Amino acid sequence: MFDRVALAGMGDEQLISALTDATRSEAMAAADRLALVAEVTARQCEDEDDVVAHQVIDGWAFAKAQVSAACNLSPxxxxxxxxxxxxxxxxxPRTAALFGCGAVSARVIGEITWRTHLVTDEDALALIDAAIAAEATEYGALSEAALIRAVDLWVEKFDPIAVIRSKAAAKxxxxEFDDRDDPNGVCSFWGRLRATDKAAVQQRLNDLADTVxxxxxxxxxxxxADALGALGIVGPSLQRLACRCGDPGCAGSGKDPRSTAVNIYMLADQVPGADARPTPQTGPGPTGEPGPEGPEPEPEPAPGPDGSERPAAQTPTPAESYPTPAVDPAAHVPFNSRPVGTLPGAGVGVMLDGTVIPAAMLADLIATGAKVRPLREVADLPTERQYRPSAALTAFVxxxxxxxxxxxxxKPAHRCDLDHVIPWPAGATHPGxxxxxCREHHLxxxxxxxxxxxxxxxxxxxATEWTSPxxxxxxxxPGAAILxxxxxxxxxxxxxxxxxxxxDDHGSAKMPTRQRTRAxxxxxxxxxxxTRNATELALASAAKDSNQVRIANSATPPDDVFNTGKCKGEAVNDSDPDPPPF
Incomplete structure (x- = not known):
């Protein structure tokens, strides 16, 4: 495919024509794929009864699992x-037909479907669809902002309250957390607080910043910034920030609470001391987890009467399905006795969510109190008799x-249930x-x-082998096999x-349900x-009308201003097409 010898035989005109055809074919293939995705969804979601519709794993979730696996996509x-x-x-349908013949790209289609998803009136939607289809072939050359404006123009015309307002205005x-341009080891966050909350947070951070x-x-x-991170770990009881002066006699010196809340798991012959620096060796590195003494194993679903398993807690809504620890795990980092930097890429850590932790930051975590925990070798993890795995087995898995x-x-492993592939007690509590x-796939x-x-x-x-319906x-x-x-x-x-x-001491397992169906x-x-958009438009319209009234009131001059050849005090004809100037 990328053989330059074969492509070199094409003339310039033939090459560009082939590129044009390939672009159109790519769009057509994307349209075919989305048509298949829609059919998979329809077969699971159409005609589903009320009982299934109220289950957490409803037809949509079941279809999503199939699409996710077939397309290698996240949920x-x-x-x-x-x-x-x-x-x-x-x-x-008209936009879909245009997409099906390759006239528009998948990027444009994604934006169109999103910017029109608030339209609920069928007549308005048909008019918007027709208007967009008439000009969508020109959208590919537009920037993202221009594309949004082009689609919103028709939504504004036929259904004004369906225009998607900006996130900042909508909420x-x-x-918000994370920006794709964030460097390794740090992340951006931004948001909007009540003015009183902002003042309280700002004062608290300033007070802590002054304690060094x-x-x-x-x-x-x-x-x-360090104080904000420490508050997230310690909470309101935090009285002072760990000082970085390096003087052991300083009243503020000591372990940093942000580091002591991190566990670093590693495989090594020797666990480095608090003053050691991490260095790489062949093998996995550590990951951090909340709590200086290490977490208790996360409860696993209790077995049902037939040996099946259920989640630790039956949660009625998906929003409650993923318990979030106080601090996410910190890093995987290898160690040995060689100094940092003696090998290319030495000492870099990886969090379970994929975030890279630079070697210098990892060394700083260890020096300021992070707990270093060795991982057990797989040969040292025999079958355990109990249902819930030990802390060592939990960490290894x-x-x-x-x-x-x-x-x-x-979904990071620390936010997942630990499941017996062969349900317990028939299946052993063993690393294999x-x-x-995650809760959804566990269900x-x-x-x-x-x-x-x-x-x-x-x-x-x-590895884990899944066979679909x-x-x-x-x-x-497993990620470790790659990293x-x-x-x-x-x-x-x-x-x-x-x-x-x-x-059965646990009772029959039941599918968690939701209060409202997904639809x-x-x-x-x-x-x-x-409703929020309609309210904003009404307020904006009222403000505009009020402003016009104020302008009109301020534009009414006294009678004696109009001295344009008429006698002073003579009434001015309101029907004059060109009233006299001020």
Missing amino acids: HAASTQMRIGVALRERL DLYV CANDPRTVRERR RMCSQTCSFPGCS NLRPL VKTFRSGPNGWTVKARPDG TGHTYVST FPHWNIHTTVPPPRHISLIH QDRAHRINAER
Whole structure:
């Protein structure tokens, strides 16, 4: 395909023609794929009864798992593709036809479907679809901002309250994290607070920034940033900021609470002391987790009467499905006795969410109090008798997989349940039989398995093999096998044990349900945003009318101003086409 010898035989005109055809074919292929995604979605969501619609794993979630695995997408990305496909199929047929013949790109289609998703009136939607289809072939050359304006023009014309307002205007109070341009080891965040909250936070940060001695090398801005991080760890009981002057006699010297809340897991012959610096070796590095003494293993779903498993807590809404720890895990970092920097890329750490921790920052974490914990070798982790794995086994499984073991899912392992692939007690509590699963995919495995659902199999190399309801097989590779290929994570998968359950202490497992169906929830959000937009437009219109009234009132001069050849005090004809000037 990239053979320059073959391409060199093309003339310039032939080359550009081939490029044009390839671009059109790419759009047509994308349209075909989204049509397939929409059909998968429709087969699971159409005609679903009220009981299934109120379950957390409803038809949409079941279809999303299939799309995610087939397209190698994260659950969020799969859901986005499903929304676009359904919108083209059910809401924007003319635009969809244009896309199907390759006249517009997938980027343009994505923006069109999003900018029109608040339109609820069918007649208005048909007019918008027709207007956009008439000119969408010209949208490809537009910048993102210009493309948004072009689509919003027609939405504004036919359904003004369906125009998507900016995030800042739509939400009075918010906090956002992460920017794609953030350098390794740090992240951006921004938001909007109430004026009184801002004043309180600012004063608190300034007070903490002033608790260090005069020899602290940080600027006030840096100290405020460190204080904010420390408040997130310690909370309101924090009285002073750890000083960086380097003087052991300073009253503010000591361990930094931000570092003591981080656990660094590693494989090494020797655990470095607090004054050691991390250096690389072949093998995995550590990850941090909340709490200086290490976390308790996250509760795993209790087994049902048939040996199936259920999540630790039956949660009624997806928003509550992922418990977030106080501090996310910090880093994977290898160690040995060699100094940092003696090998290319030495000492770089990786958080379970994929964030890179530079070697210098990792060394600073260790020097200021991070807890270094060795990871057990797989050979030293025998089968455990209890249902819930020990802290050592929990750490090994999470460090090995690093993310949810469902194909395409990138949910960090520390935010996942630990699942027995072969349900306990038939399946052993053993590294070969444990995999992290996010709550959604844990529910899929538990309640949508069997002949018409998903089946899962653990492999000795740490990979997880999933077979979909249609018989397609997907393999999820553990993150450690990619980032730390020399770490031995191979282990025999214990065969199922023949155990008969006499009684069940946990009760029957039940699928968690939601208060509103997914469709009702989406309609509620759309109506709420349309109502907010209508209110904003009404207020803006009222302000404009009020302003015009004030201008009109201020424009009424006294009678004696109009001295244009008429007698003073003579009335001016209001019907004059050109009233006299001021």
